[in-house]
Amino acid sequence: MKISTSILNWFDIVKRDLPFRKNKNPYNIWVSEIMLQQTKVETVIPYYNNWIKKFPDVMSVAKAEEDVLLKSWEGLGYYARCRNFHKAAKILCENFNSKIPQSWNAFIGLPGVGEYTAGAVLSIAFNKPFIVLDGNVKRVMARVIGRRKLSKYNINLIKQTLKKWLDKNRPGDFNEALMELGACICTPKKPKCIGCPINTLCIAYKSGNPLNYPSYIRKKSIPNYTFVGGVIRDKDKVLIQKRNEKMLSGLWEIPNKKINSVKTSKNELENYIIKHYQLSIKIKKKLGVIKHSYSHFNMNLVLFDCIKYSGITKSQKTYKWIKKSEIKDYPFHKVNHKIFSLFKYDYWTI
């Protein structure tokens, strides 16, 4: 039996019933593939369902405000995916009659669409004979053909092998099946080789030590940075700002700043607020330390409860004074939700 047949037969029986597998609507498939980048299926499901309900097609995304889209993405992380999807939808609206292009070159030219997403969407939604190579497929293939190092040479070997194996009648199902195999059977830690449909020809399995494939790649150590932040109150309102940096761009947060020493945190916070808002504040008390990990650094945020002492800063495009009940109206990144969870009821005091 052909290898693709073994894999497809297995997939047809055990495949998970996921919301984005209900139909082959190209838009839906695309949304799911963007959300699934760097993100687990279980995390994606509620976001996907909500998104499809709110934004059922390309046009609805193109017409939406970025703030509104980010609000639906809030908590999912890697927010550039959302901003890029917005850009891509606008491009499709203007130049492609709101249709998702079926050609490789046109589709991969869109913001946020790389080799993986192009291959996945075109094969799954349009049955085009493209392979996909995500983390799951790499691991499965490294084990099956017995390659320990994911070197450039071996990646290329894997691609060539995949092209040979790809089921030309069901390329999308074949790709999904391979990823499903990686997610459910051929897992990184405890692969369930006994239940694997292709274990008889898997070199890693036959070697007795499938975990050796592919070899472990050490990660470089992640630095710890200290930040200071202020919950700056004026009556029943708190000052928030909209980020404009690359990281977390478009998301809202309480004013904060990276510092070198915890010792000077109060001064640094006061100076920062004066400089940016022409606002003098009175620091009431320390609220705690928020810990959060990003891909390339860990954050320790020293948080202070402050009241506005003097100065006027009116709400504008990138700064707002909001009541606690207005949190729902703005997209905040995770750290701020950790902060908000400190406050009970409708008050900005603990």
Added chain:
DNA sequence: TTCCAGCATG
């Protein structure tokens, strides 16, 4: 508390 998974971009 630490470690790990996971694709696109400049």
Added chain:
DNA sequence: CATGCTGGAA
């Protein structure tokens, strides 16, 4: 080749 996020397992 470094950067971008979060959740969940170890």
